[in-house]
Amino acid sequence: MDENMGKDKPLILVTNDDGYQAKGIRSLIEAMKGLGEIIVFAPDIHRSGMSSAISTSHPLRARVYHHEEGLTAYSCNGTPVDCVKLALNEFLPRNPDLLVSGINHGSNAGISVIYSGTMGAAIEGCIFEVPSIGFSLCDFSSDADFRVAGSLARRLAAEVLMKGLPRGVCLNVNVPSGEIKGVRMTTQTEGKWVNEYQRSKDGSGRDVFWMTGNFENWQADNQDNDEWALANGYAAVVPVKIDLTAYDFLPELKTWNL
Amino acid sequence: MDENMGKDKPLILVTNDDGYQAKGIRSLIEAMKGLGEIIVFAPDIHRSGMSSAISTSHPLRARVYHHEEGLTAYSCNGTPVDCVKLALNEFLPRNPDLLVSGINHGSNAGISVIYSGTMGAAIEGCIFEVPSIGFSLCDFSSDADFRVAGSLARRLAAEVLMKGLPRGVCLNVNVPSGEIKGVRMTTQTEGKWVNEYQRSKDGSGRDVFWMTGNFENWQADNQDNDEWALANGYAAVVPVKIDLTAYDFLPELKTWNL
Numbered sequence: 001m002d003e004n005m006g007k008d009k010p011l012i013l014v015t016n017d018d019g020y021q022a023k024g025i026r027s028l029i030e031a032m033k034g035l036g037e038i039i040v041f042a043p044d045i046h047r048s049g050m051s052s053a054i055s056t057s058h059p060l061r062a063r064v065y066h067h068e069e070g071l072t073a074y075s076c077n078g079t080p081v082d083c084v085k086l087a088l089n090e091f092l093p094r095n096p097d098l099l100v101s102g103i104n105h106g107s108n109a110g111i112s113v114i115y116s117g118t119m120g121a122a123i124e125g126c127i128f129e130v131p132s133i134g135f136s137l138c139d140f141s142s143d144a145d146f147r148v149a150g151s152l153a154r155r156l157a158a159e160v161l162m163k164g165l166p167r168g169v170c171l172n173v174n175v176p177s178g179e180i181k182g183v184r185m186t187t188q189t190e191g192k193w194v195n196e197y198q199r200s201k202d203g204s205g206r207d208v209f210w211m212t213g214n215f216e217n218w219q220a221d222n223q224d225n226d227e228w229a230l231a232n233g234y235a236a237v238v239p240v241k242i243d244l245t246a247y248d249f250l251p252e253l254k255t256w257n258l
Numbered sequence: 259m260d261e262n263m264g265k266d267k268p269l270i271l272v273t274n275d276d277g278y279q280a281k282g283i284r285s286l287i288e289a290m291k292g293l294g295e296i297i298v299f300a301p302d303i304h305r306s307g308m309s310s311a312i313s314t315s316h317p318l319r320a321r322v323y324h325h326e327e328g329l330t331a332y333s334c335n336g337t338p339v340d341c342v343k344l345a346l347n348e349f350l351p352r353n354p355d356l357l358v359s360g361i362n363h364g365s366n367a368g369i370s371v372i373y374s375g376t377m378g379a380a381i382e383g384c385i386f387e388v389p390s391i392g393f394s395l396c397d398f399s400s401d402a403d404f405r406v407a408g409s410l411a412r413r414l415a416a417e418v419l420m421k422g423l424p425r426g427v428c429l430n431v432n433v434p435s436g437e438i439k440g441v442r443m444t445t446q447t448e449g450k451w452v453n454e455y456q457r458s459k460d461g462s463g464r465d466v467f468w469m470t471g472n473f474e475n476w477q478a479d480n481q482d483n484d485e486w487a488l489a490n491g492y493a494a495v496v497p498v499k500i501d502l503t504a505y506d507f508l509p510e511l512k513t514w515n516l
Contacts, residue, residue: 051310051339052372059458059466081309081373086467089454111385113502114310115339127369127450155516163514168448169504185511187503190426192385196347200317208317209344239504239511244371245445246427246497253443253497256421258413 009070010036010097010161013087013125017080017104017117019046020065020073024103027146028135029071031154032100035161039096040066040073041087043080048106050079050117052124060086080121088128098161099125102135102173103149105142109174109226109236110189110215119172119240126170126242131160133170138230139177149175152183152235165239172238174230181233188238189227191218267328268294268355268419271383273341275362275375277304278323278333282361285404286393287329289412290358293419297354298324298331299345301338301375306364308337308375310382318344338379346386356419357383360393361407363400367432367484367494368447368473377430377498384428384500389418391428396488397435407433410441410493423497430496432488439491446496447483449476 012032016025020042032038041062055078066073074091076083080101088095101121108116118134125132133156137149152175165171172188196213217227226236270290274283278300290296299320313336324331332349334341338359346353359379366374376392383390391414395407410433423429430446454471475485484494 046315049312049314051308051312051378053309053311053337054307054373054469056307056469057304059460059468060455061460061464061466079311082469085454085469090457090467111500114381114385114500115312120309123372127372152516159514159516166504166507169507172502183516185508185514187505187508188501190501193343196343197318199348202317202319206319208319209348210317211312211314211340211343237511237516238502239507240502241504242369242372243446243448244430244496244498244502246424246499247445249424249427249497250443250445253495256417256443258410258417258441258495 011094012036012038013096013099014038014040015042015080015083015101015121017043017047017050017121019043020075022105023143024105024146027150028100028103028153031150032157035157036097038071039087039092041083041091042075043083044075044077047079047117049115050120051115052081052120053079055079055082062086080117081124084121084124095128096130098157099130099132100135100153100157103146103153104136105144106136106140107138107174108134108136108172109230110191113172113188113240122170123240123242126168129167131165133157133160133173135173137175137177144177148180168242169239172240173235174226175235176230176233180235183237184229184234185237186229187225189217189219189225191216269352270294270296271345271354271357272296272298273300273338273359273379275301275305275308275338275379277301280363281400282363282395282404285408286358286361286411289408290415293415294355296329297345297350299341299349300333301341302333302335305337305375307373308378309373310339310378311337313337313340320344338375339382342379342382353386354388356415357388357390358393358411358415361404361411362394363402364394364398365396365432366392366394366430367488368449371430371446371498380428381500384426387425389423391415391418391431393431395433395435402435406438426500427497430498431493432484433493434488434491438493441495442487442492443495444487445483447475447477447485449474
């Protein structure tokens with residue numbers, strides 16, 4: 001890799017969890033053009049719902065699948081976090097100035113941030129002290145229209161390149177499908193997925209369980225959360241921490257006698 | 259499943275990420291005996307480093323591999339989080355009173371909480387509003403001595419059964435190998451893994467990358483964190499949040515004009 005890469009221009013790492021061929025990442029790459037030197041490092045296949053999973057029992061491989069002036073794109077046989085780790089440890093000339101992940105096909109609002117490979121990648125960038133943003137569009141279809149989300153991704157990426165993000169904080173951005181009324185800086189909605197399995201039979205008549213389900217919103221009456229924003233036509237930006245310590249509970253926990 | 263199960267006694271769900279045959283989960287099951295009715299729902303093979311990953315593209319299966327009075331044990335072809343979700347959605351008669359995960363073979367202190375399948379399972383229990391604890395022993399060997407960790411697991415499980423945990427908070431417990439000086443209620447150490455890949459060649463001479471690495475502690479001079487506790491012979495208990503919102507940064511973020 002060119003030793004001078006990114007010395008003059010910002011260096012931008014692009015990844016996702018839907019795989020390098022997804023329309024969402026192609027839209028995100030287009031949205032980043034002109035903001036800096038772009039390196040893409042994305043899973044070779046669809047690896048949704050991988051959270052911050054890492055591959056410890058098989059080796060990783062990467063190959064260049066596209067190169068043009070200012071853009072080099074790799075695919076990798078790892079999870080989204082593997083892609084970020086391998087890119088930052090072995091392939092990039094220096095820590096990038098920005099990591100963008102997505103644009104995911106489907107929402108990662110509310111508790112879904114926990115399961116999201118898109119956000120796993122953004123959280124990993126944040127662990128590496130790279131300003132990092134995950135983008136998701138609330139439309140699962142493979143040919144969804146990413147124009148509004150792409151335009152917001154570009155504005156937000158430019159803002160983060162200028163202002164940075166606090167250490168230990170990355171952004172989870174969800175965009176409703178269609179036109180948006182604006183952008184809300186907000187919080188992760190409390191709730192959980194329910195009715196998560198469809199029971200079925202395999203060819204031998206044995207029970208198998210397919211994941212399905214729907215999100216149960218426990219804060220439907222609260223207007224300052226990401227699900228409210230999305231339901232009301234706004235893009236939702238939630239700042240996400242990598243320090244999971246529940247500081248509020250620590251004083252009480254310290255009184256426990258073990 | 260017996261409809262009366264757990265109506266009189268506490269119902270305890272046991273899981274892990276090293277698989278149902280691991281010594282660590284067998285030690286944890288032994289440690290829970292007498293505290294309540296025990297259901298084990300654990301991965302059929304080693305699924306370390308799976309974080310909160312879920313399986314969306316293949317169906318789940320579960321089978322009973324052991325049954326005795328007060329204890330029913332299932333293995334499942336899913337991730338740790340799949341095991342918890344499937345158990346709670348489809349197999350348990352009601353929400354359990356406690357979820358314990360582990361005892362993991364190896365530390366999940368510091369940033370490793372993010373990648374840990376052991377903690378993925380505990381976090382999932384917490385999402386279901388079940389008081390949940392992940393246990394890890396700082397010894398990777400398959401025949402590690404789990405007696406000290408098991409004894410602490412029993413004491414802490416009994417305490418949590420009595421006192422509960424706040425909504426949205428679970429516990430990440432790491433135990434050093436050997437005897438311990440005591441238990442510290444503490445915080446997640448800041449730091450990251452470095453030197454994460456060993457480059458090697460496959461049979462065709464192509465580059466492959468195997469995960470390796472070591473934890474770089476960014477708070478080595480701070481005594482109130484889990485890495486300090488472990489290095490000084492204490493078990494470390496960190497309360498972990500499932501709301502990842504960085505509330506501290508939100509007021510500033512709201513001033514951004516997009």
